[in-house]
Amino acid sequence: MNNKFFQEYFNFSTKEKNGLIILFIILFSVITTNIIIKNQKKQVAVDFTEFESEIDRFIYSGKIDESEIELSYFDPNAATKEELEKLGLPHNVVNNIINYRNRGGKFFNAESFSRIYGLSDDEFNRVKDYIAIENQRKSSRFSQRDRKTAEKTELFYFDPNTANKEELQKLGLRDWQANNIIRYRESGGSFYVPEDLARIYGLDDKTFNKLKAYIKIEKTEESEDTEISIAPVIVEINSANAYELQKIRGIGPAFSERIIEYREKLGGFHDKSQLLEVWGIEQELIESISEQIKINPDNIKKINLNTAEYRDLISHPYIDRKTTNTLLEYKRFKGKITST
DSSP: OHHHHHHHHSOOOHHHHHHHHHHHHHHHHHHHHHHHHHHHOOOOOOOOHHHHHHHHHHHHHTTSOGGGOOOOOBOTTTOOHHHHHHTTOOHHHHHHHHHHHHTTOOOOSHHHHHTSTTOOHHHHHHHGGGBOOTTOOHHHHSOHHHHHHHHHOOOOOBOTTTOOHHHHHHTTOOHHHHHHHHHHHHTTOOOSSGGGGGGSTTOOHHHHHHHGGGBOOOOOHHHHHHHHHSOOOOEETTTOOHHHHTTSTTOOHHHHHHHHHHHHHHSSOSSGGGGGGSTTOOHHHHHHHGGGEEOOGGGOOOOOTTTOOHHHHHTSTTOOHHHHHHHHHHHHHHOOOOOO
């Protein structure tokens, strides 16, 4: 009975035997390959040399003397690499500018320059007023209304304490700007130094800087006595609010708002020269107000690199997107940053 059972159920034809042999060979190959792969699989070592170099460069960048930045007029179509770096532009941005020009690219206005890859808004705002593109059409810089105003502008020496509305308008001031000056005087206000004019509501920094050299304030006994009796105000710029900053001669509402906005991004100023990074503030103004400002390092808010998230790092003026990603990747693989 047993022989009959085996013959009935385990008697295979030649094709069936060949099929079984092939099936066993395939199964054996799959199992063997799987075992070999598991035995040979090793954890891939991650090379953090580049990440660590980026961190070193980031830390070193925070120690660079910002006073080395020299803001001056430049043509982005012709400026050399050295001239662009003196403006405080990062090396990667400078290289992008040079490469763009080498490929035949041209900058026709400030807006086209702002689109260069890697250039942050803060960096662009710092240099945009110094962009002077040769043969740039006036129509690209001025609206029709501004061109008419510019054609009527006549620069001459004036005393803001006595100039009438017509004289102020001839200097290029809008009707409402001239009215604000007149109202300020009628309410008892006086101008003792040229920088006092910058405090007039609605007077932008560009207009003030254009008129500053032509301001001649006639000294009176009252103004001399007032200047002597008023001691210069000393302001701690890392904790001062907008009102306190405006007590500094030459710092108006616009500058005070920009200083606070940049201070929040920066975490605080560690050197007076960093005020040059605030859009519109020039070396001449820094020198004139240097004795009126002080810096308390204790008021600087430092970034904790081990707890900072992407938005905390990328918002800092000195940290670009590449450095941000490098720091986050380093922390993800290495853990805490223990030394600088």
